[in-house]
Amino acid sequence: MTTVEASPVLVVTAHPDDADFSSAGSVARWVAEGRDVIYVLCTSGDKGSDDPNMTSERLAATREQEQRNAGAVLGLKDVIFLRYPDGGVEETPEFRGQIVKLIRTYRPGIVVTQDPFRWQHRDHRTVGRVALDACFPYARDIFHYPEHIKEGLPTHKVAEVYLIGSAEADTQIDVTDYVETRMKAARCHVSQIRDPEAFEERWRKRLEEAKEKNEGRITESFKKVVFRV
Numbered sequence: 001m002t003t004v005e006a007s008p009v010l011v012v013t014a015h016p017d018d019a020d021f022s023s024a025g026s027v028a029r030w031v032a033e034g035r036d037v038i039y040v041l042c043t044s045g046d047k048g049s050d051d052p053n054m055t056s057e058r059l060a061a062t063r064e065q066e067q068r069n070a071g072a073v074l075g076l077k078d079v080i081f082l083r084y085p086d087g088g089v090e091e092t093p094e095f096r097g098q099i100v101k102l103i104r105t106y107r108p109g110i111v112v113t114q115d116p117f118r119w120q121h122r123d124h125r126t127v128g129r130v131a132l133d134a135c136f137p138y139a140r141d142i143f144h145y146p147e148h149i150k151e152g153l154p155t156h157k158v159a160e161v162y163l164i165g166s167a168e169a170d171t172q173i174d175v176t177d178y179v180e181t182r183m184k185a186a187r188c189h190v191s192q193i194r195d196p197e198a199f200e201e202r203w204r205k206r207l208e209e210a211k212e213k214n215e216g217r218i219t220e221s222f223k224k225v226v227f228r229v
């Protein structure tokens with residue numbers, strides 16, 4: 001049996017850049033530790049522009065490519081796009097079933113998703129709620145989405161969920177050795193960064209401040225939900 005320490009990590013977020021702007025250091029660390037990390041993007045971020053000459057289709061294609069580029073920097077095993085409309089993610093049995101199927105396919109010990117309990121972008125809240133529900137109880141129970149079982153995918157118990165963007169973060173991951181990889185991954189999201197130089201400068205300043213507060217270490221914070229498996 002795979003232990004939580006060695007098992008794959010499934011990262012389920014609403015938009016390209018959500019994971020890389022918050023958690024790319026942890027992802028780089030997990031990959032360096034030999035874990036498979038898979039990203040699931042529920043939308044392709046097709047509304048994230050204020051350029052009147054841009055189209056939603058072109059923006060989605062651009063942002064998917066940016067996310068694939070960041071995935072290559074981080075060494076992800078897979079990057080999966082579900083292509084729900086940006087701003088239009090709804091909690092449906094079909095959407096939940098897609099996440100359940102991915103959990104039963106990749107069999108992660110850890111699922112990383114967005115905190116549904118904190119007020120933030122509606123897509124973030126919806127994706128977080130659906131991903132948590134998919135872990136427990138839907139992926140675990142044989143009579144939920146039995147078509148997966150018929151296809152040969154057994155049920156799966158996720159051990160832990162790490163929530164991004166939580167106001168009640170209780171878990172820190174030391175990413176001091178991965179800050180350059182994190183910066184490189186974040187900078188792949190070119191369409192979302194108005195001024196790359198200022199972006200990097202701002203980020204480095206924040207890193208230095210965080211270092212001062214934390215005895216030279218840089219961390220990323222999550223709220224951890226532990227399921228009994």
Ligand SMILES: [Zn+2]
Binds near residue numbers: 014015018121124
């Ligand atoms: Zn987002």
